[in-house]
Amino acid sequence: MRIIVVGAGIGGATLALALERAGLDYVVLEQAPALTEVGAGIQLSPNGVRVLDWLGLADDLAEFCVEPGAHQFKEWDSGENVLSTPLMPMARDRFGAPYYHAHRADLIAALAGRLNPARLRLGAEVVAVGQDGAGVTAELAAGGRERGDVLIGADGIHSLVRNRVFNPGRPRPSGYLAWRGVVPADAAADLDIGRYSFVVMGPRLSAVFYYISGGRLINWIAIGPAEDEKRESWSQTADGAELRAAFEGWYPQPRGLVELTEDVFVTALHDRDPLPNWVDGRIAVMGDAAHAMLPYHAQGAVQGIEDAWVLARTLQLHGDDDPAAALRRYEALRKHRAQRLQQHSRNAERWYHLDDADEVAHRDARFRRHAEDNPDGFTKQQVWLYAYDAEQAALGTDDDWRALPDW
Numbered sequence: 001m002r003i004i005v006v007g008a009g010i011g012g013a014t015l016a017l018a019l020e021r022a023g024l025d026y027v028v029l030e031q032a033p034a035l036t037e038v039g040a041g042i043q044l045s046p047n048g049v050r051v052l053d054w055l056g057l058a059d060d061l062a063e064f065c066v067e068p069g070a071h072q073f074k075e076w077d078s079g080e081n082v083l084s085t086p087l088m089p090m091a092r093d094r095f096g097a098p099y100y101h102a103h104r105a106d107l108i109a110a111l112a113g114r115l116n117p118a119r120l121r122l123g124a125e126v127v128a129v130g131q132d133g134a135g136v137t138a139e140l141a142a143g144g145r146e147r148g149d150v151l152i153g154a155d156g157i158h159s160l161v162r163n164r165v166f167n168p169g170r171p172r173p174s175g176y177l178a179w180r181g182v183v184p185a186d187a188a189a190d191l192d193i194g195r196y197s198f199v200v201m202g203p204r205l206s207a208v209f210y211y212i213s214g215g216r217l218i219n220w221i222a223i224g225p226a227e228d229e230k231r232e233s234w235s236q237t238a239d240g241a242e243l244r245a246a247f248e249g250w251y252p253q254p255r256g257l258v259e260l261t262e263d264v265f266v267t268a269l270h271d272r273d274p275l276p277n278w279v280d281g282r283i284a285v286m287g288d289a290a291h292a293m294l295p296y297h298a299q300g301a302v303q304g305i306e307d308a309w310v311l312a313r314t315l316q317l318h319g320d321d322d323p324a325a326a327l328r329r330y331e332a333l334r335k336h337r338a339q340r341l342q343q344h345s346r347n348a349e350r351w352y353h354l355d356d357a358d359e360v361a362h363r364d365a366r367f368r369r370h371a372e373d374n375p376d377g378f379t380k381q382q383v384w385l386y387a388y389d390a391e392q393a394a395l396g397t398d399d400d401w402r403a404l405p406d407w
């Protein structure tokens with residue numbers, strides 16, 4: 001069985017490593033001439049880190065990641081904690097893997113460094129895909145084609161595979177923009193920022209910030225309603241002065257980070273509606289191509305990592321007899337969880353940007369109740385997210401996780 005993977009982002013690259021580990025025959029077609037990522041941070045929860053550990057990345061991650069002590073949800077003006085949920089070392093103890101913060105470029109470099117170069121075709125843009133009784137075909141912009149038995153679209157939110165095979169259409173603009181920046185930790189020393197994952201919800205503006213790159217940099221993201229149309233691309237620079245004005249009245253640390261940032265970038269946030277089918281015959285989608293979601297639960301890439309493991313193992317265990325049936329099994333194992341997260345991430349948007357004083361008080365009271373209801377510190381949502389074991393899911397032995405209350 002030969003597998004064609006379209007796209008080598010975090011999802012496709014993880015799939016390639018999982019297919020290599022499974023001893024399967026595959027090729028990865030990536031349009032970019034080199035594997036790179038934008039200079040932003042990414043949060044990797046234990047459910048994803050566990051898979052990366054299995055793929056041999058544990059030492060790399062330990063070197064460039066930062067392990068935060070807790071998630072701290074804070075009042076935007078006073079900086080007072082509304083909720084703190086422990087992460088280090090509790091996440092390791094309870095879920096068998098740490099919660100990490102990473103620089104995206106470090107993560108993609110670690111994945112790329114482990115890819116089998118003989119299986120990776122860079123500068124290989126796929127312009128058409130198809131299938132017939134004998135197999136699948138990917139046609140390349142540069143001419144020529146690849147033939148195989150199974151084709152996986154890991155080609156991101158604008159996925160050609162999704163659009164051609166499943167559901168033509170564009171990503172849905174959320175009506176919100178995300179600004180981001182990176183500040184050298186030395187330059188921010190006076191702000192005395194602890195090694196936590198900070199989430200701050202202000203009126204119509206939220207912010208997240210944390211250390212990356214072994215603690216040398218601090219990454220921040222701010223999200224607020226879009227006053228104008230912007231593209232979904234991190235290469236657009238933003239007016240830093242305007243953003244600094246929006247942080248007027250905020251407590252010193254997030255405000256100070258924005259003030260210290262030389263280059264502020266902005267992108268419009270998009271997601272996709274849940275896709276009814278992820279599989280058509282011998283063709284399937286995964287990662288953002290299957291379930292692009294808003295970033296409020298920091299799960300987009302991590303869900304792609306989970307997909308990659310389950311898909312590779314399902315093809316390994318069942319693919320030789322009937323590849324299409326193996327893909328259907330992958331879809332059945334993965335769709336419910338990823339689509340719940342698409343929906344939860346959409347719901348979170350409103351919660352993160354409330355402006356009305358009564359609604360804010362109600363939200364914050366709910367956050368405070370989390371702490372009282374969960375004496376070991378983890379919320380029900382965190383347990384549902386972090387306890388997921390992709391290997392047990394692939395084997396169908398994840399009864400403990402399935403018994404958790406659905407979230």
Ligand SMILES: Cc1cc2nc3c(=O)[nH]c(=O)nc-3n(C[C@H](O)[C@H](O)[C@H](O)COP(=O)(O)OP(=O)(O)OC[C@H]3O[C@@H](n4cnc5c(N)ncnc54)[C@H](O)[C@@H]3O)c2cc1C
Pocket residue numbers: 006007008009010011012029030031032041042043044124125126127154155156157159160178221286287288289295298299300301302303304
């Ligand atoms: C502000 C923000 C913050 C986020 N924070 C987090 C977080 O903390 N944690 C988390 O888990 N997720 C987070 N995410 C989500 C995460 O970034 C994405 O879910 C993830 O990067 C998607 O990976 P992917 O491999 O599926 O797609 P992509 O990264 O888009 O990769 C797709 C690849 O396919 C290639 N490709 C596309 N079309 C073709 C073609 N026709 N032929 C060949 N190659 C092609 C592309 O070049 C690319 O390399 C965040 C997102 C945003 C916007």
